[in-house]
Amino acid sequence: MRQNISEGGYPMSKSRIKILIAKPGLDGHDRGAKVIARGLKEAGMEVVYTGLRQTPEQIVRAVIQEDVDVLGLSILSGAHNQIFPEIIDKLKNEGREDLLILAGGIIPDDVKKSLEELGIDAIFSPGTPIKKIVKFIEDNS
Amino acid sequence: MGENDYNSELKNWKNNKYQKTVDNYGERKDKFKSDSDLTIDPLYNPEDMKDIDYINKVNFPGEYPFTRGVYPTMYRSRLWTMRQYAGFGTAKESNKRFRYLLGQGQTGLSVAFDLPTQIAYDSDHELSRGEVGKVGVAIDTLADMEVLFDKIPLDKVSTSMTINAPAAVLLAMYIVVAEKQGVKPGQLAGTIQNDILKEYVARGTYIFPPEPSLRLITDIFDYCSKKMPRWNTISISGYHIREAGSNAIQELAFTIADGIEYVKAAVDIGLDVDEFAPRLSFFFNSQMNILEEIAKFRAARRLWAETMEKRFKAQKEKSKMLRFHTQTAGSALTAQQAENNIIRVTLQALAAVLGGTQSLHTNSFDEALGLPTEDSVKIALRTQQIIAHESGVADTIDPLAGSYYIESLTDKFVEKAKEYLDKIDELGGMAKAIEAGYIQREIQESAYQTQKKIEGRERVVVGVNKFVEEENNKNELLKVDPEVEKNQRKRLDAIKNTRNNDIIIKKLDLVKKAAINGDNLMEPIIDAVREYATLGEITDVLREVFGEYEAKYI
Numbered sequence: 226m227r228q229n230i231s232e233g234g235y236p237m238s239k240s241r242i243k244i245l246i247a248k249p250g251l252d253g254h255d256r257g258a259k260v261i262a263r264g265l266k267e268a269g270m271e272v273v274y275t276g277l278r279q280t281p282e283q284i285v286r287a288v289i290q291e292d293v294d295v296l297g298l299s300i301l302s303g304a305h306n307q308i309f310p311e312i313i314d315k316l317k318n319e320g321r322e323d324l325l326i327l328a329g330g331i332i333p334d335d336v337k338k339s340l341e342e343l344g345i346d347a348i349f350s351p352g353t354p355i356k357k358i359v360k361f362i363e364d365n366s
Numbered sequence: 367m368g369e370n371d372y373n374s375e376l377k378n379w380k381n382n383k384y385q386k387t388v389d390n391y392g393e394r395k396d397k398f399k400s401d402s403d404l405t406i407d408p409l410y411n412p413e414d415m416k417d418i419d420y421i422n423k424v425n426f427p428g429e430y431p432f433t434r435g436v437y438p439t440m441y442r443s444r445l446w447t448m449r450q451y452a453g454f455g456t457a458k459e460s461n462k463r464f465r466y467l468l469g470q471g472q473t474g475l476s477v478a479f480d481l482p483t484q485i486a487y488d489s490d491h492e493l494s495r496g497e498v499g500k501v502g503v504a505i506d507t508l509a510d511m512e513v514l515f516d517k518i519p520l521d522k523v524s525t526s527m528t529i530n531a532p533a534a535v536l537l538a539m540y541i542v543v544a545e546k547q548g549v550k551p552g553q554l555a556g557t558i559q560n561d562i563l564k565e566y567v568a569r570g571t572y573i574f575p576p577e578p579s580l581r582l583i584t585d586i587f588d589y590c591s592k593k594m595p596r597w598n599t600i601s602i603s604g605y606h607i608r609e610a611g612s613n614a615i616q617e618l619a620f621t622i623a624d625g626i627e628y629v630k631a632a633v634d635i636g637l638d639v640d641e642f643a644p645r646l647s648f649f650f651n652s653q654m655n656i657l658e659e660i661a662k663f664r665a666a667r668r669l670w671a672e673t674m675e676k677r678f679k680a681q682k683e684k685s686k687m688l689r690f691h692t693q694t695a696g697s698a699l700t701a702q703q704a705e706n707n708i709i710r711v712t713l714q715a716l717a718a719v720l721g722g723t724q725s726l727h728t729n730s731f732d733e734a735l736g737l738p739t740e741d742s743v744k745i746a747l748r749t750q751q752i753i754a755h756e757s758g759v760a761d762t763i764d765p766l767a768g769s770y771y772i773e774s775l776t777d778k779f780v781e782k783a784k785e786y787l788d789k790i791d792e793l794g795g796m797a798k799a800i801e802a803g804y805i806q807r808e809i810q811e812s813a814y815q816t817q818k819k820i821e822g823r824e825r826v827v828v829g830v831n832k833f834v835e836e837e838n839n840k841n842e843l844l845k846v847d848p849e850v851e852k853n854q855r856k857r858l859d860a861i862k863n864t865r866n867n868d869i870i871i872k873k874l875d876l877v878k879k880a881a882i883n884g885d886n887l888m889e890p891i892i893d894a895v896r897e898y899a900t901l902g903e904i905t906d907v908l909r910e911v912f913g914e915y916e917a918k919y920i
Binding site for chain 1: 484487492494495496497501568569571609610611697701702734736737810813814817821827830831846919
């Protein structure tokens with residue numbers, strides 16, 4: 226297990242949750258991604274943000290390198306149907322299907338079910354309070 | 367009534383009437399604040415306007431500093447241009463939507479390009495997978511542009527294109543399509559967004575580093591000032607800065623600061639300010655706080671006029687006029703109880719009209735859920751038509767002028783925006799301020815504070831944090847057929863196989879030479895697109911010479 230060191234340098238009793246916020250695809254709308262990254266940080270989680278235009282390969286590599294517990298995908302361009310399955314496939318190949326995977330952005334209701342069947346654990350629509358996301362992560366990771 | 371009477375009456379009202387009522391009944395909030403965090407007084411009075419000299423700061427419409435509007439007659443002569451941003455899937459489908467909108471009484475076109483086009487990857491590029499035709503129309507070559515504008519007379523419509531980093535290439539394609547219709551560049555009216563600075567801080571479709579990007583922009587200024595006198599060479603955009611989370615004052619200040627940077631870049635390469643400045647245009651957001659938005663629009667005109675006159679010594683009146691497009695705020699749309707968005711859009715559109723916009727896009731109510739349908743787009747357009755023809759607000763110019771609140775708020779906006787401009791000057795201008803991460807930090811901080819206010823219900827969003835309902839979304843959404851991507855690739859393949867590839871190599875080489883030598887890039891790019899060189903091919907040549915921008919995250 227990853228050694229977690231608190232800011233004071235002492236090992237923490239409960240391991241701190243680490244999350245990767247990723248922007249797959251080409252869209253530049255990262256207000257939501259950044260606001261959530263900051264909110265999760267303030268809730269005590271360790272957050273890494275990938276920046277824009279990440280390929281599925283880059284995201285999966287970051288998941289492994291950063292050894293995160295949670296992956297948050299933000300997409301507003303409508304390319305989720307193409308990109309999410311690719312990411313999940315690659316995670317499975319790396320044996321990281323244990324990861325808690327969250328998605329946010331403009332994702333129509335009728336595709337939510339199919340994405341959830343695919344392995345996305347939760348999809349948060351615009352307007353979701355950060356505390357709801359925090360609670361979901363804490364309850365499920 | 368003398369001044370003394372006024373003062374004693376005011377004091378009397380404040381201390382007795384007002385305060386006593388507050389003491390007895392209280393007020394809804396401890397503090398009343400605007401979206402930009404300005405404190406809002408209970409009442410605005412004549413003394414709030416006493417420092418506002420009418421001729422210097424407000425003046426008549428069409429007169430410097432244009433606070434009341436850039437034209438002497440405004441909407442009494444001609445209504446604003448109703449310009450709905452549209453485009454999805456293939457050029458053929460988008461052409462059909464354009465002709466539908468023109469048939470419904472829309473008066474100008476506005477092209478949405480897909481993300482691969484905006485970042486200049488061809489549809490067959492690795493990174494384009496899943497994105498082709500999604501948020502706009504896919505354009506790879508001139509052939510797509512020919513289909514996009516099929517049977518649309520380019521000498522009669524004005525066309526706005528939301529394209530930034532590769533704006534020169536798309537403009538070149540438009541010029542050649544027009545040429546094939548027998549229309550000369552000088553007859554073309556429209557706008558390219560061409561505003562790279564806000565891409566680095568808010569919108570994300572950058573390609574090159576700032577310096578070569580600014581050079582591409584000044585090449586366009588130079589070319590258009592000679593050949594395309596009716597073309598708006600840039601649309602300096604606060605819209606996306608606001609969507610990224612800034613408040614209204616920041617939107618105003620950062621947009622004007624971007625404008626200053628572009629004018630400076632053009633003047634630095636030796637262009638005469640009065641040659642290109644009349645064709646600069648602006649693009650603002652219209653959010654929910656109507657009164658603050660109106661003040662922002664009025665303040666923007668005054669601040670730009672003052673900037674052009676004092677900082678850049680512009681002589682021509684037109685160089686000092688801030689003409690702008692407005693779009694209602696996408697970020698104000700809610701996925702919850704989506705029909706309520708129709709009302710939000712109406713209020714935002716009303717603010718834009720009362721603020722004197724030159725053109726307007728009204729969002730469709732279903733855009734927080736997905737791409738808008740033909741029906742929802744029609745409601746959005748009808749909203750503008752109802753404001754224009756039924757509400758009466760377009761019948762007198764700048765009807766809110768003289769309101770104690772609006773005038774003092776307009777003045778406040780100019781003052782607050784100037785504080786930002788001073789700070790940005792200290793940092794060495796907008797490009798430097800962006801490089802230092804200052805602008806990004808300011809925007810992100812505001813975005814986060816807004817989120818906290820919404821979550822703490824300090825800011826009410828109906829249906830989201832108050833008056834919430836359980837609901838199932840049954841709205842019909844427009845879907846882009848996954849076949850679009852496949853077909854677009856086939857189409858591109860076919861073009862690559864039928865064009866003269868030897869000529870392409872030569873034409874691309876001329877683009878490269880111009881890029882290296884610092885010659886104006888417009889002519890070589892026009893020559894290359896005419897032979898069906900792809901957007902990706904032309905941009906790759908420039909990527910080679912200019913390099914690519916790498917964002918830092920703060």
